[in-house]
Every structure is written in structure tokens, then in C-alpha cells.
Amino acid sequence: MTIIEVKNLASAFQSIALVLAICIGGGWALFQFFSVRTIEKAKAELRKLQLETRSHGIxxxxxxxxxxxxxxxxxxxxxxxxxxxxxxxxxxxxxxxxxxxxxxxxxxxxxxxxxxxxxxxxxxxxxxxxxxxxxxxxxxxxxxxxxxxxxxxxxxxxxxxxxxxxxxxxxxxxxxxxxxxxxxxxxxxxxxx
Known part of the structure; x- marks a missing residue:
């Protein structure tokens, strides 16, 4: 295998690795975004329920x-x-x-x-x-x-x-x-x- 073939092969692996890293990073970012949003919604709902519970006779x-x-x-x-x-x-x-x-x-x-x-x-x-x-x-x-x-x-x-x-x-x-x-x-x- 010549040095040019090795260089092309390394470049192909680098391109594949870059695409995988971008996909994994994007997926992680979406996961974080939606999970944080879900957590924030749950916390807001909990605060609302706590407020409603406190404002009623039980x-x-x-x-x-x-x-x-x-x-x-x-x-x-x-x-x-x-x-x-x-x-x-x-x-x-x-x-x-x-x-x-x-x-x-x-x-x-x-x-x-x-x-x-x-x-x-x-x-x-x-x-x-x-x-x-x-x-x-x-x-x-x-x-x-x-x-x-x-x-x-x-x-x-x-x-x-x-x-x-x-x-x-x-x-x-x-x-x-x-x-x-x-x-x-x-x-x-x-x-x-």
C-alpha cells in the first residue's frame, strides 16, 4: 500500500468519524434539550400543584x-x-x-x-x-x-x-x-x- 493510498484511507476514516461525531453530538444535544424541557415542565407542574394544594381546605x-x-x-x-x-x-x-x-x-x-x-x-x-x-x-x-x-x-x-x-x-x-x-x-x- 502506497503512502497516497494510506492517506486516502485515513482521510475516509476521518470523514466517517467526523460524521459519526456530529450525529452523536447532535443527538446528545437534542436529548439534553428535551429532557431539560421535560424536567422544567414537571417542576412547573409540581409548583402549580403545591400552590393549589396550599390554597384549599384539605x-x-x-x-x-x-x-x-x-x-x-x-x-x-x-x-x-x-x-x-x-x-x-x-x-x-x-x-x-x-x-x-x-x-x-x-x-x-x-x-x-x-x-x-x-x-x-x-x-x-x-x-x-x-x-x-x-x-x-x-x-x-x-x-x-x-x-x-x-x-x-x-x-x-x-x-x-x-x-x-x-x-x-x-x-x-x-x-x-x-x-x-x-x-x-x-x-x-x-x-x-
């Missing part, structure tokens, strides 16, 4: 039920609510409800509930139609259900929030392709009577 709800032995067929239901958000939240007690449903034998799930009994809100102020929970505030709302027979019951509490919270949650649901007619906070438990 309720923790739990239910405690107990049968009253001195009054057969009577259950007291205590709903414990705590606002862990940063804004006050209004609960519409007229639209909210606590129901007890006897569960079918051997099939303990919500689909097996045969009929329901609505519990009534109890308190000195039986005209209470809404309650407001301020950030960090806790409340216990009491309900009573009577006329229950001996059975296992599913206790379900459903509380309707303020119109602004309903709108906010509905917009989140729409982003997932869901629709909602009412937004509720709730919880369930079983009780044996």
Missing part, C-alpha cells in the same frame, strides 16, 4: 360508631374532621349524609348492602345546616340512627364541601376524563349490632 375524616346497649337498635356515629389545608372549608350538612346499611351474609363489601338507614345529625343546634373548619381545626359531628336490627352494618359518611372546592375538584376530575355532579369527602366502617 379534610381528614374518620368515623367511629358504637351501639348503645341501653337503647337496642340505636347507633351513635361520631364523625371526626380535621382541616389539614391552609384555607377554611365549609361543609354543607344539608347535602351531607351518614347512612348505615345491613350487609349481606358472607359478602362484606359495599355492593352487598341491602337497604340503608339515614342517621340524623344530633346536637343542641338541630338547625345547623353548615359548618366551617378553619386550618388546623378539628370538629366532631354526631349522628344517631335508630330502628336497627341485629346485623353487621356498613357505616358510610359523605360530606359535601363548598362550591369553590367542588369546582376545583371537578376541574381535576375533568383533566382525567371524569365528570362529577358532587364532590364529597367520606369514609366507611363496619359495625356489629
Amino acid at each position: 379534610l381528614q375524616i374518620s368515623v367511629t360508631s358504637r351501639a348503645i346497649s341501653s337503647y337496642p337498635g340505636t347507633v351513635i356515629v361520631d364523625i371526626h374532621m380535621k382541616n389539614i389545608g391552609t384555607n377554611a372549608e365549609t361543609i354543607d350538612l344539608e347535602k351531607s349524609k351518614v347512612t348505615l346499611g345491613p350487609v349481606g351474609t358472607g359478602n362484606f363489601n359495599a355492593l352487598s348492602v341491602k337497604a340503608t338507614v339515614n342517621a340524623m345529625h344530633q346536637g343542641v343546634d338541630n338547625v345547623l345546616v353548615f359548618t366551617i373548619l378553619h386550618p388546623g381545626e378539628e370538629q366532631i359531628i354526631k349522628y344517631i340512627a335508630t330502628g336497627l336490627s341485629h346485623s353487621t352494618y356498613l357505616v358510610q359518611a359523605s360530606f359535601v364541601g363548598s362550591p369553590s372546592e367542588t369546582e376545583y375538584q371537578s376541574n381535576i376530575a375533568k383533566q382525567s376524563g371524569l365528570t362529577s355532579s358532587q364532590v364529597i369527602w367520606g369514609c366507611t366502617e363496619y359495625i356489629e349490632i
Whole structure:
């Protein structure tokens, strides 16, 4: 092989190496551009969600039920609510409800509930139609259900929030392709009577 052939061969390898380096460098630059953009979009979305979360009431709800032995067929239901958000939240007690449903034998799930009994809100102020929970505030709302027979019951509490919270949650649901007619906070438990 002559020196000219070696020079031509080296020049060809150099050209191939240059083209490969340009392609790899361009691909790396595009990858960096799009990955950084994706990361920035994710960070912006996270900041937006954090801001929205901080500007809403967020309720923790739990239910405690107990049968009253001195009054057969009577259950007291205590709903414990705590606002862990940063804004006050209004609960519409007229639209909210606590129901007890006897569960079918051997099939303990919500689909097996045969009929329901609505519990009534109890308190000195039986005209209470809404309650407001301020950030960090806790409340216990009491309900009573009577006329229950001996059975296992599913206790379900459903509380309707303020119109602004309903709108906010509905917009989140729409982003997932869901629709909602009412937004509720709730919880369930079983009780044996």
C-alpha cells in the first residue's frame, strides 16, 4: 500500500468519524434539550400543584360508631374532621349524609348492602345546616340512627364541601376524563349490632 493510498484511507476514516461525531453530538444535544424541557415542565407542574394544594381546605375524616346497649337498635356515629389545608372549608350538612346499611351474609363489601338507614345529625343546634373548619381545626359531628336490627352494618359518611372546592375538584376530575355532579369527602366502617 502506497503512502497516497494510506492517506486516502485515513482521510475516509476521518470523514466517517467526523460524521459519526456530529450525529452523536447532535443527538446528545437534542436529548439534553428535551429532557431539560421535560424536567422544567414537571417542576412547573409540581409548583402549580403545591400552590393549589396550599390554597384549599384539605379534610381528614374518620368515623367511629358504637351501639348503645341501653337503647337496642340505636347507633351513635361520631364523625371526626380535621382541616389539614391552609384555607377554611365549609361543609354543607344539608347535602351531607351518614347512612348505615345491613350487609349481606358472607359478602362484606359495599355492593352487598341491602337497604340503608339515614342517621340524623344530633346536637343542641338541630338547625345547623353548615359548618366551617378553619386550618388546623378539628370538629366532631354526631349522628344517631335508630330502628336497627341485629346485623353487621356498613357505616358510610359523605360530606359535601363548598362550591369553590367542588369546582376545583371537578376541574381535576375533568383533566382525567371524569365528570362529577358532587364532590364529597367520606369514609366507611363496619359495625356489629
